[in-house]
Amino acid sequence: MDAIEYEKLTIDQPAPLFKLLDLEGEQHELKNYVGKIVILNFWSAECPWAKKGDESILPMVEKWEKDVVLLSIASNANEGKELIREESALRKLPILLHDNNQEVATLYHAVTTPHIFVIDGEGILKYQGALSDVNFRQPEPTINYLELAVDSLLIGENPDPSEVPSYGCTVVYNKVE
DSSP, X not given: OOOOOOOOOOTTSBOOOOEEEETTSOEEEGGGGTTSXXXXXXXXXXXXXXXXXXXXXXXXXHHHGGGEEEEEEEOOTTOOHHXXXXXXXXXXXXXXXXXXXXXXXXXXXXXXXXXXXXXXTTSBEEEEEOSSXXXXXXXXXXXXXXXXXXXHHHTTOOOSSSEEOOOSEEOOOOOOO
Protein backbone atom coordinates (compact mmCIF):
# COMPACT_ATOMS: atom_id res chain seq x y z
CA MET A 1 0.00 0.00 0.00
CA ASP A 2 1.38 3.41 -0.95
CA ALA A 3 1.75 6.13 1.68
CA ILE A 4 -0.89 8.84 1.66
CA GLU A 5 0.42 12.19 0.42
CA TYR A 6 -0.66 15.23 2.43
CA GLU A 7 -0.37 18.87 1.54
CA LYS A 8 2.57 20.38 3.41
CA LEU A 9 4.58 23.55 3.80
CA THR A 10 7.80 24.19 1.89
CA ILE A 11 11.11 23.99 3.74
CA ASP A 12 13.32 27.12 3.56
CA GLN A 13 10.29 29.39 3.11
CA PRO A 14 8.88 31.83 5.69
CA ALA A 15 6.74 30.06 8.28
CA PRO A 16 3.10 31.18 8.22
CA LEU A 17 2.50 33.88 10.83
CA PHE A 18 -0.22 33.45 13.43
CA LYS A 19 -1.62 34.81 16.69
CA LEU A 20 -3.09 32.53 19.36
CA LEU A 21 -4.10 32.90 23.00
CA ASP A 22 -2.64 30.76 25.75
CA LEU A 23 -4.89 29.35 28.47
CA GLU A 24 -4.50 32.51 30.56
CA GLY A 25 -5.72 34.72 27.71
CA GLU A 26 -2.28 36.10 26.78
CA GLN A 27 -1.74 36.53 23.05
CA HIS A 28 1.32 34.96 21.42
CA GLU A 29 2.43 35.96 17.92
CA LEU A 30 4.99 33.95 16.00
CA LYS A 31 6.69 37.16 14.84
CA ASN A 32 7.50 38.03 18.48
CA TYR A 33 9.96 35.13 18.66
CA VAL A 34 12.34 36.37 15.94
CA GLY A 35 15.90 35.62 17.01
CA LYS A 36 14.94 32.34 18.67
CA ILE A 37 14.48 28.89 17.25
CA VAL A 38 10.77 28.08 17.58
CA ILE A 39 9.41 24.57 17.95
CA LEU A 40 5.73 24.24 17.11
CA ASN A 41 4.35 21.06 18.62
CA PHE A 42 0.80 20.22 17.57
CA TRP A 43 -0.35 18.67 20.81
CA SER A 44 -3.14 16.59 22.33
CA ALA A 45 -4.33 16.12 25.90
CA GLU A 46 -5.55 12.59 25.14
CA CYS A 47 -3.12 11.14 22.59
CA PRO A 48 -0.57 8.73 24.13
CA TRP A 49 1.93 9.61 21.38
CA ALA A 50 1.72 13.29 22.31
CA LYS A 51 2.22 12.45 25.98
CA LYS A 52 5.25 10.30 25.18
CA GLY A 53 6.54 13.12 22.98
CA ASP A 54 6.30 15.65 25.81
CA GLU A 55 8.44 13.36 27.97
CA SER A 56 11.30 13.71 25.47
CA ILE A 57 10.73 17.29 24.27
CA LEU A 58 10.71 19.05 27.64
CA PRO A 59 14.22 17.95 28.76
CA MET A 60 15.61 19.00 25.37
CA VAL A 61 14.02 22.45 25.62
CA GLU A 62 15.57 22.86 29.09
CA LYS A 63 18.97 21.88 27.63
CA TRP A 64 18.67 24.50 24.87
CA GLU A 65 17.61 27.17 27.41
CA LYS A 66 17.24 30.70 26.04
CA ASP A 67 17.98 29.86 22.38
CA VAL A 68 14.78 27.87 21.80
CA VAL A 69 11.10 28.39 22.56
CA LEU A 70 8.51 25.60 22.58
CA LEU A 71 4.96 26.49 21.56
CA SER A 72 2.63 23.56 22.07
CA ILE A 73 -0.61 24.03 20.15
CA ALA A 74 -3.84 22.28 21.18
CA SER A 75 -6.00 22.08 18.05
CA ASN A 76 -8.22 19.04 18.54
CA ALA A 77 -11.90 19.94 18.19
CA ASN A 78 -12.90 17.21 20.66
CA GLU A 79 -10.70 18.43 23.56
CA GLY A 80 -12.24 21.09 25.79
CA LYS A 81 -10.39 23.90 27.52
CA GLU A 82 -10.58 22.34 31.00
CA LEU A 83 -9.15 19.00 29.83
CA ILE A 84 -6.38 20.88 28.01
CA ARG A 85 -5.68 23.03 31.09
CA GLU A 86 -5.49 20.02 33.44
CA GLU A 87 -3.30 17.88 31.20
CA SER A 88 -0.92 20.70 30.24
CA ALA A 89 -0.43 21.53 33.94
CA LEU A 90 0.34 17.87 34.71
CA ARG A 91 2.92 17.77 31.91
CA LYS A 92 4.38 21.16 32.91
CA LEU A 93 4.26 22.64 29.42
CA PRO A 94 5.90 26.09 29.31
CA ILE A 95 3.46 27.58 26.74
CA LEU A 96 0.26 25.95 25.51
CA LEU A 97 -1.75 27.78 22.88
CA HIS A 98 -5.40 26.97 22.20
CA ASP A 99 -6.26 26.70 18.51
CA ASN A 100 -9.92 25.92 19.18
CA ASN A 101 -11.07 26.52 15.59
CA GLN A 102 -8.06 24.76 14.01
CA GLU A 103 -6.96 27.85 12.04
CA VAL A 104 -3.27 27.33 12.80
CA ALA A 105 -3.44 23.56 12.37
CA THR A 106 -5.00 24.19 8.95
CA LEU A 107 -2.40 26.85 8.11
CA TYR A 108 0.43 24.40 8.89
CA HIS A 109 -1.34 21.31 7.46
CA ALA A 110 -0.93 19.53 10.81
CA VAL A 111 -2.13 15.94 10.56
CA THR A 112 -0.99 14.28 13.79
CA THR A 113 -0.23 14.90 17.44
CA PRO A 114 2.60 15.32 17.78
CA HIS A 115 3.42 17.08 14.51
CA ILE A 116 6.61 19.12 14.81
CA PHE A 117 7.66 22.28 12.94
CA VAL A 118 11.03 23.95 13.58
CA ILE A 119 11.47 27.59 12.58
CA ASP A 120 14.83 29.34 12.65
CA GLY A 121 15.55 32.72 14.23
CA GLU A 122 14.69 34.51 10.99
CA GLY A 123 11.22 32.94 10.75
CA ILE A 124 12.13 30.36 8.10
CA LEU A 125 10.70 26.83 8.28
CA LYS A 126 13.62 24.41 8.58
CA TYR A 127 12.02 21.11 9.67
CA GLN A 128 8.58 19.51 9.65
CA GLY A 129 7.34 16.09 10.61
CA ALA A 130 7.92 13.45 13.24
CA LEU A 131 9.47 14.06 16.63
CA SER A 132 11.41 10.80 16.39
CA ASP A 133 11.34 7.41 14.70
CA VAL A 134 8.88 6.03 17.29
CA ASN A 135 5.93 4.16 15.82
CA PHE A 136 3.54 1.31 16.60
CA ARG A 137 6.19 -1.35 15.97
CA GLN A 138 9.03 0.63 17.55
CA PRO A 139 7.91 2.15 20.86
CA GLU A 140 11.36 3.49 21.82
CA PRO A 141 13.18 6.05 19.65
CA THR A 142 16.54 5.40 18.02
CA ILE A 143 16.57 8.75 16.15
CA ASN A 144 15.25 12.02 17.55
CA TYR A 145 14.55 14.20 14.52
CA LEU A 146 13.65 17.24 16.60
CA GLU A 147 16.93 17.11 18.48
CA LEU A 148 18.88 16.69 15.23
CA ALA A 149 17.06 19.65 13.66
CA VAL A 150 17.55 22.06 16.55
CA ASP A 151 21.15 21.02 17.22
CA SER A 152 21.92 21.60 13.52
CA LEU A 153 20.40 25.08 13.60
CA LEU A 154 22.29 25.96 16.78
CA ILE A 155 25.60 25.35 14.96
CA GLY A 156 24.49 27.21 11.83
CA GLU A 157 23.63 24.20 9.66
CA ASN A 158 20.40 23.11 8.00
CA PRO A 159 18.68 20.05 9.43
CA ASP A 160 19.14 16.76 7.61
CA PRO A 161 16.59 15.36 7.21
CA SER A 162 14.37 18.43 6.93
CA GLU A 163 11.15 16.45 6.47
CA VAL A 164 9.98 13.15 7.94
CA PRO A 165 6.36 11.93 7.87
CA SER A 166 4.72 12.69 11.22
CA TYR A 167 3.42 9.88 13.41
CA GLY A 168 0.81 9.96 16.15
CA CYS A 169 -2.91 10.43 16.65
CA THR A 170 -4.86 12.24 13.96
CA VAL A 171 -5.65 15.91 14.54
CA VAL A 172 -9.42 16.16 15.05
CA TYR A 173 -10.84 18.96 12.92
CA ASN A 174 -14.34 20.44 13.18
CA LYS A 175 -16.67 19.01 10.58
CA VAL A 176 -17.21 21.27 7.60
CA GLU A 177 -20.75 21.23 6.29
